Amino acid sequence: MPFAALKLKPSSGAKQIKSADDAYSFMMHMRLSYRNKPHWQAATQALNNAAASEDCETRAWQTFRVAAAAEDWLLD
Secondary structure: OOOOOEEEOHHHOOOEEOOHHHHHHHHHOOOHHHHOOHHHHHHHHHHHOHHHOHHHHHHHHHHHHHHHHHOOOEOO
């Protein structure tokens, strides 16, 4: 499974994202002002296609990670 767990800062509203389903659920509970940002829109699109193949799931993980990093929500 290519979607590796990501640890997030408490300010994000989540502690850990373990799968593409977790990531999608997390994003759907975000405020609309966050979801409308370009990096979250790209993550949403990538996550919508994550089930298509292993490569798509890897791309979704990378896109979600970039979006979380843009918000400074990733723990080192």
